[in-house]
Amino acid sequence: ATLPESLRAKGLRHCEWKEGGPGIDLMRTMALLGLGSDRPVQVGDRSVVPREFLTALLKREGLLGAPPGVTIEDWEVCDIEVHGTLSGRSVERHAVARFPPRPDWQLSATEYAVGVAGSIGAEMIARGEITGVGVLPPEVCVPAPRFRHELARRGIETTISPPERELAPLDLVRQR
Structure with a gap:
Protein backbone atom coordinates (compact mmCIF):
# COMPACT_ATOMS: atom_id res chain seq x y z
CA ALA A 1 0.00 0.00 0.00
CA THR A 2 1.67 3.15 -1.25
CA LEU A 3 -1.17 5.57 -0.52
CA PRO A 4 0.13 6.93 2.82
CA GLU A 5 3.42 8.02 1.26
CA SER A 6 1.95 9.19 -2.04
CA LEU A 7 -0.77 11.31 -0.43
CA ARG A 8 1.15 12.72 2.54
CA ALA A 9 1.95 15.92 0.61
CA LYS A 10 -1.80 16.42 0.08
CA GLY A 11 -2.36 16.38 3.84
CA LEU A 12 -3.05 12.70 4.51
CA ARG A 13 -2.64 12.00 8.23
CA HIS A 14 -4.20 8.56 8.66
CA CYS A 15 -4.70 5.64 6.27
CA GLU A 16 -6.02 2.15 6.99
CA TRP A 17 -5.93 -0.68 4.48
CA LYS A 18 -8.20 -3.64 5.09
CA GLU A 19 -8.53 -6.66 2.90
CA GLY A 20 -10.43 -9.78 3.60
CA GLY A 21 -12.81 -12.43 2.53
CA PRO A 22 -13.46 -16.05 3.38
CA GLY A 23 -10.33 -17.79 4.61
CA GLU A 61 -6.83 -32.52 -2.28
CA GLY A 62 -8.84 -30.75 -5.01
CA LEU A 63 -8.56 -27.41 -3.22
CA LEU A 64 -6.87 -25.40 -5.96
CA GLY A 65 -9.19 -23.72 -8.43
CA ALA A 66 -12.82 -24.54 -9.05
CA PRO A 67 -13.85 -28.19 -9.04
CA PRO A 68 -14.69 -29.62 -12.48
CA GLY A 69 -18.15 -28.56 -13.63
CA VAL A 70 -18.38 -25.65 -11.17
CA THR A 71 -18.68 -22.10 -12.49
CA ILE A 72 -17.52 -19.38 -10.11
CA GLU A 73 -19.88 -16.41 -10.15
CA ASP A 74 -18.50 -14.12 -7.47
CA TRP A 75 -18.06 -10.34 -7.50
CA GLU A 76 -15.06 -8.29 -6.36
CA VAL A 77 -15.90 -4.94 -4.76
CA CYS A 78 -13.37 -2.24 -3.97
CA ASP A 79 -14.84 0.38 -1.61
CA ILE A 80 -12.71 3.36 -0.58
CA GLU A 81 -13.99 5.76 2.07
CA VAL A 82 -12.31 9.14 2.44
CA HIS A 83 -12.93 11.75 5.15
CA GLY A 84 -11.25 15.14 4.95
CA THR A 85 -11.63 18.84 4.40
CA LEU A 86 -12.13 20.84 1.24
CA SER A 87 -11.97 24.62 1.42
CA GLY A 88 -12.28 24.38 5.21
CA ARG A 89 -15.40 22.19 5.14
CA SER A 90 -15.66 18.54 6.19
CA VAL A 91 -16.29 16.19 3.28
CA GLU A 92 -16.75 12.47 2.81
CA ARG A 93 -16.37 10.56 -0.44
CA HIS A 94 -16.87 6.94 -1.47
CA ALA A 95 -15.12 5.44 -4.46
CA VAL A 96 -16.52 2.07 -5.48
CA ALA A 97 -15.55 -0.33 -8.24
CA ARG A 98 -17.43 -3.57 -8.94
CA PHE A 99 -15.67 -6.31 -10.86
CA PRO A 100 -17.84 -9.08 -12.35
CA PRO A 101 -16.69 -12.66 -12.77
CA ARG A 102 -15.67 -13.87 -16.22
CA PRO A 103 -16.94 -17.46 -16.37
CA ASP A 104 -16.47 -17.34 -20.15
CA TRP A 105 -12.73 -17.09 -19.42
CA GLN A 106 -12.90 -19.43 -16.40
CA LEU A 107 -11.93 -16.49 -14.16
CA SER A 108 -13.27 -15.46 -10.77
CA ALA A 109 -13.97 -11.78 -10.21
CA THR A 110 -10.76 -11.41 -8.21
CA GLU A 111 -8.66 -12.95 -10.97
CA TYR A 112 -10.34 -10.69 -13.52
CA ALA A 113 -9.86 -7.59 -11.34
CA VAL A 114 -6.14 -8.20 -10.89
CA GLY A 115 -5.54 -9.03 -14.53
CA VAL A 116 -7.64 -6.30 -16.10
CA ALA A 117 -6.09 -3.49 -14.04
CA GLY A 118 -2.59 -4.54 -15.06
CA SER A 119 -3.54 -4.98 -18.71
CA ILE A 120 -5.14 -1.52 -18.84
CA GLY A 121 -1.98 -0.05 -17.34
CA ALA A 122 0.18 -1.84 -19.91
CA GLU A 123 -2.00 -0.59 -22.78
CA MET A 124 -1.87 2.97 -21.43
CA ILE A 125 1.94 2.80 -21.23
CA ALA A 126 2.10 1.48 -24.81
CA ARG A 127 -0.11 4.36 -26.03
CA GLY A 128 2.00 6.92 -24.15
CA GLU A 129 -0.81 7.84 -21.74
CA ILE A 130 1.33 6.94 -18.73
CA THR A 131 4.63 8.77 -18.98
CA GLY A 132 6.20 8.20 -15.55
CA VAL A 133 9.58 6.50 -15.53
CA GLY A 134 10.68 3.89 -13.02
CA VAL A 135 8.68 2.13 -10.35
CA LEU A 136 5.77 4.41 -9.48
CA PRO A 137 2.51 3.73 -7.66
CA PRO A 138 -0.59 4.09 -9.85
CA GLU A 139 -2.07 6.94 -7.80
CA VAL A 140 0.93 9.06 -8.85
CA CYS A 141 1.12 8.31 -12.58
CA VAL A 142 -2.12 6.82 -13.95
CA PRO A 143 -4.67 9.33 -15.32
CA ALA A 144 -7.78 8.34 -13.35
CA PRO A 145 -10.48 9.50 -15.82
CA ARG A 146 -8.92 7.53 -18.68
CA PHE A 147 -8.39 4.47 -16.45
CA ARG A 148 -12.04 4.55 -15.33
CA HIS A 149 -13.13 4.83 -18.97
CA GLU A 150 -11.13 1.70 -19.78
CA LEU A 151 -12.64 -0.13 -16.80
CA ALA A 152 -16.15 0.77 -18.02
CA ARG A 153 -15.33 -0.56 -21.50
CA ARG A 154 -14.64 -3.90 -19.83
CA GLY A 155 -17.90 -4.03 -17.86
CA ILE A 156 -16.51 -2.71 -14.58
CA GLU A 157 -18.69 -0.10 -12.90
CA THR A 158 -17.09 2.71 -10.89
CA THR A 159 -18.40 5.73 -9.04
CA ILE A 160 -17.18 8.44 -6.71
CA SER A 161 -20.03 9.76 -4.58
CA PRO A 162 -20.82 12.52 -4.16
CA PRO A 163 -20.93 14.09 -6.75
CA GLU A 164 -21.62 10.98 -8.83
CA ARG A 165 -24.58 8.73 -8.18
CA GLU A 166 -24.10 5.59 -6.09
CA LEU A 167 -24.08 2.32 -8.01
CA ALA A 168 -27.44 0.59 -8.24
CA PRO A 169 -27.77 -2.69 -6.34
CA LEU A 170 -26.77 -5.74 -8.35
CA ASP A 171 -29.64 -7.71 -9.79
CA LEU A 172 -27.88 -11.07 -9.91
CA VAL A 173 -31.02 -12.98 -10.85
CA ARG A 174 -31.60 -10.92 -14.01
CA GLN A 175 -27.92 -11.16 -15.04
CA ARG A 176 -27.94 -14.95 -15.34
Whole structure:
Protein backbone atom coordinates (compact mmCIF):
# COMPACT_ATOMS: atom_id res chain seq x y z
CA ALA A 1 0.00 0.00 0.00
CA THR A 2 1.67 3.15 -1.25
CA LEU A 3 -1.17 5.57 -0.52
CA PRO A 4 0.13 6.93 2.82
CA GLU A 5 3.42 8.02 1.26
CA SER A 6 1.95 9.19 -2.04
CA LEU A 7 -0.77 11.31 -0.43
CA ARG A 8 1.15 12.72 2.54
CA ALA A 9 1.95 15.92 0.61
CA LYS A 10 -1.80 16.42 0.08
CA GLY A 11 -2.36 16.38 3.84
CA LEU A 12 -3.05 12.70 4.51
CA ARG A 13 -2.64 12.00 8.23
CA HIS A 14 -4.20 8.56 8.66
CA CYS A 15 -4.70 5.64 6.27
CA GLU A 16 -6.02 2.15 6.99
CA TRP A 17 -5.93 -0.68 4.48
CA LYS A 18 -8.20 -3.64 5.09
CA GLU A 19 -8.53 -6.66 2.90
CA GLY A 20 -10.43 -9.78 3.60
CA GLY A 21 -12.81 -12.43 2.53
CA PRO A 22 -13.46 -16.05 3.38
CA GLY A 23 -10.33 -17.79 4.61
CA ILE A 24 -8.18 -14.68 5.11
CA ASP A 25 -7.20 -15.80 8.64
CA LEU A 26 -6.14 -19.21 7.35
CA MET A 27 -4.10 -17.58 4.58
CA ARG A 28 -2.36 -15.35 7.12
CA THR A 29 -1.53 -18.38 9.29
CA MET A 30 -0.12 -20.25 6.29
CA ALA A 31 2.01 -17.22 5.39
CA LEU A 32 3.29 -16.94 8.97
CA LEU A 33 4.22 -20.63 8.84
CA GLY A 34 6.32 -19.93 5.76
CA LEU A 35 4.23 -22.03 3.37
CA GLY A 36 4.61 -19.38 0.67
CA SER A 37 8.40 -19.43 0.86
CA ASP A 38 10.69 -20.42 -2.00
CA ARG A 39 13.53 -21.19 0.44
CA PRO A 40 14.01 -24.97 0.65
CA VAL A 41 13.60 -26.80 3.96
CA GLN A 42 15.56 -29.96 4.70
CA VAL A 43 13.15 -32.81 5.55
CA GLY A 44 15.19 -35.90 6.30
CA ASP A 45 17.42 -36.41 3.27
CA ARG A 46 15.21 -34.31 0.96
CA SER A 47 15.05 -30.63 0.22
CA VAL A 48 11.46 -29.35 0.04
CA VAL A 49 10.33 -25.93 -1.19
CA PRO A 50 7.33 -24.97 1.01
CA ARG A 51 5.45 -23.17 -1.80
CA GLU A 52 5.84 -26.16 -4.16
CA PHE A 53 4.75 -28.56 -1.41
CA LEU A 54 1.66 -26.47 -0.60
CA THR A 55 0.68 -26.20 -4.29
CA ALA A 56 1.06 -29.97 -4.81
CA LEU A 57 -0.94 -30.71 -1.65
CA LEU A 58 -3.76 -28.33 -2.60
CA LYS A 59 -3.94 -29.87 -6.09
CA ARG A 60 -4.03 -33.41 -4.68
CA GLU A 61 -6.83 -32.52 -2.28
CA GLY A 62 -8.84 -30.75 -5.01
CA LEU A 63 -8.56 -27.41 -3.22
CA LEU A 64 -6.87 -25.40 -5.96
CA GLY A 65 -9.19 -23.72 -8.43
CA ALA A 66 -12.82 -24.54 -9.05
CA PRO A 67 -13.85 -28.19 -9.04
CA PRO A 68 -14.69 -29.62 -12.48
CA GLY A 69 -18.15 -28.56 -13.63
CA VAL A 70 -18.38 -25.65 -11.17
CA THR A 71 -18.68 -22.10 -12.49
CA ILE A 72 -17.52 -19.38 -10.11
CA GLU A 73 -19.88 -16.41 -10.15
CA ASP A 74 -18.50 -14.12 -7.47
CA TRP A 75 -18.06 -10.34 -7.50
CA GLU A 76 -15.06 -8.29 -6.36
CA VAL A 77 -15.90 -4.94 -4.76
CA CYS A 78 -13.37 -2.24 -3.97
CA ASP A 79 -14.84 0.38 -1.61
CA ILE A 80 -12.71 3.36 -0.58
CA GLU A 81 -13.99 5.76 2.07
CA VAL A 82 -12.31 9.14 2.44
CA HIS A 83 -12.93 11.75 5.15
CA GLY A 84 -11.25 15.14 4.95
CA THR A 85 -11.63 18.84 4.40
CA LEU A 86 -12.13 20.84 1.24
CA SER A 87 -11.97 24.62 1.42
CA GLY A 88 -12.28 24.38 5.21
CA ARG A 89 -15.40 22.19 5.14
CA SER A 90 -15.66 18.54 6.19
CA VAL A 91 -16.29 16.19 3.28
CA GLU A 92 -16.75 12.47 2.81
CA ARG A 93 -16.37 10.56 -0.44
CA HIS A 94 -16.87 6.94 -1.47
CA ALA A 95 -15.12 5.44 -4.46
CA VAL A 96 -16.52 2.07 -5.48
CA ALA A 97 -15.55 -0.33 -8.24
CA ARG A 98 -17.43 -3.57 -8.94
CA PHE A 99 -15.67 -6.31 -10.86
CA PRO A 100 -17.84 -9.08 -12.35
CA PRO A 101 -16.69 -12.66 -12.77
CA ARG A 102 -15.67 -13.87 -16.22
CA PRO A 103 -16.94 -17.46 -16.37
CA ASP A 104 -16.47 -17.34 -20.15
CA TRP A 105 -12.73 -17.09 -19.42
CA GLN A 106 -12.90 -19.43 -16.40
CA LEU A 107 -11.93 -16.49 -14.16
CA SER A 108 -13.27 -15.46 -10.77
CA ALA A 109 -13.97 -11.78 -10.21
CA THR A 110 -10.76 -11.41 -8.21
CA GLU A 111 -8.66 -12.95 -10.97
CA TYR A 112 -10.34 -10.69 -13.52
CA ALA A 113 -9.86 -7.59 -11.34
CA VAL A 114 -6.14 -8.20 -10.89
CA GLY A 115 -5.54 -9.03 -14.53
CA VAL A 116 -7.64 -6.30 -16.10
CA ALA A 117 -6.09 -3.49 -14.04
CA GLY A 118 -2.59 -4.54 -15.06
CA SER A 119 -3.54 -4.98 -18.71
CA ILE A 120 -5.14 -1.52 -18.84
CA GLY A 121 -1.98 -0.05 -17.34
CA ALA A 122 0.18 -1.84 -19.91
CA GLU A 123 -2.00 -0.59 -22.78
CA MET A 124 -1.87 2.97 -21.43
CA ILE A 125 1.94 2.80 -21.23
CA ALA A 126 2.10 1.48 -24.81
CA ARG A 127 -0.11 4.36 -26.03
CA GLY A 128 2.00 6.92 -24.15
CA GLU A 129 -0.81 7.84 -21.74
CA ILE A 130 1.33 6.94 -18.73
CA THR A 131 4.63 8.77 -18.98
CA GLY A 132 6.20 8.20 -15.55
CA VAL A 133 9.58 6.50 -15.53
CA GLY A 134 10.68 3.89 -13.02
CA VAL A 135 8.68 2.13 -10.35
CA LEU A 136 5.77 4.41 -9.48
CA PRO A 137 2.51 3.73 -7.66
CA PRO A 138 -0.59 4.09 -9.85
CA GLU A 139 -2.07 6.94 -7.80
CA VAL A 140 0.93 9.06 -8.85
CA CYS A 141 1.12 8.31 -12.58
CA VAL A 142 -2.12 6.82 -13.95
CA PRO A 143 -4.67 9.33 -15.32
CA ALA A 144 -7.78 8.34 -13.35
CA PRO A 145 -10.48 9.50 -15.82
CA ARG A 146 -8.92 7.53 -18.68
CA PHE A 147 -8.39 4.47 -16.45
CA ARG A 148 -12.04 4.55 -15.33
CA HIS A 149 -13.13 4.83 -18.97
CA GLU A 150 -11.13 1.70 -19.78
CA LEU A 151 -12.64 -0.13 -16.80
CA ALA A 152 -16.15 0.77 -18.02
CA ARG A 153 -15.33 -0.56 -21.50
CA ARG A 154 -14.64 -3.90 -19.83
CA GLY A 155 -17.90 -4.03 -17.86
CA ILE A 156 -16.51 -2.71 -14.58
CA GLU A 157 -18.69 -0.10 -12.90
CA THR A 158 -17.09 2.71 -10.89
CA THR A 159 -18.40 5.73 -9.04
CA ILE A 160 -17.18 8.44 -6.71
CA SER A 161 -20.03 9.76 -4.58
CA PRO A 162 -20.82 12.52 -4.16
CA PRO A 163 -20.93 14.09 -6.75
CA GLU A 164 -21.62 10.98 -8.83
CA ARG A 165 -24.58 8.73 -8.18
CA GLU A 166 -24.10 5.59 -6.09
CA LEU A 167 -24.08 2.32 -8.01
CA ALA A 168 -27.44 0.59 -8.24
CA PRO A 169 -27.77 -2.69 -6.34
CA LEU A 170 -26.77 -5.74 -8.35
CA ASP A 171 -29.64 -7.71 -9.79
CA LEU A 172 -27.88 -11.07 -9.91
CA VAL A 173 -31.02 -12.98 -10.85
CA ARG A 174 -31.60 -10.92 -14.01
CA GLN A 175 -27.92 -11.16 -15.04
CA ARG A 176 -27.94 -14.95 -15.34
